[in-house]
Amino acid sequence: MLDNLLTKGLIQFQIECNKSSHPSQCCTCRQSFKLQEARVIACNAQGDRYGDLCTNCIAKGSSWLSNRIQHQVLQLSQAS
Numbered sequence: 001m002l003d004n005l006l007t008k009g010l011i012q013f014q015i016e017c018n019k020s021s022h023p024s025q026c027c028t029c030r031q032s033f034k035l036q037e038a039r040v041i042a043c044n045a046q047g048d049r050y051g052d053l054c055t056n057c058i059a060k061g062s063s064w065l066s067n068r069i070q071h072q073v074l075q076l077s078q079a080s
């Protein structure tokens with residue numbers, strides 16, 4: 001599954017309406033941030049969510065985000 005993720009670029013981004021005023025933690029830079037009205041969520045093709053993305057990270061672009069998330073998934077798989 002990890003191989004699929006890395007070779008086929010299966011990381012996707014979902015945009016959802018946010019009705020919560022709670023802060024969230026960015027899944028790539030780990031910073032706490034206030035969610036906007038539209039929240040961006042990173043997930044894979046199976047619909048498993050990695051988490052919310054802050055505006056700073058979104059501004060870096062989808063290829064940067066994909067690389068960053070793939071790197072983290074790889075680290076997680078090596079740690080376990």
Ligand SMILES: [Zn+2]
Binds near residue numbers: 026028053
């Ligand atoms: Zn971030």
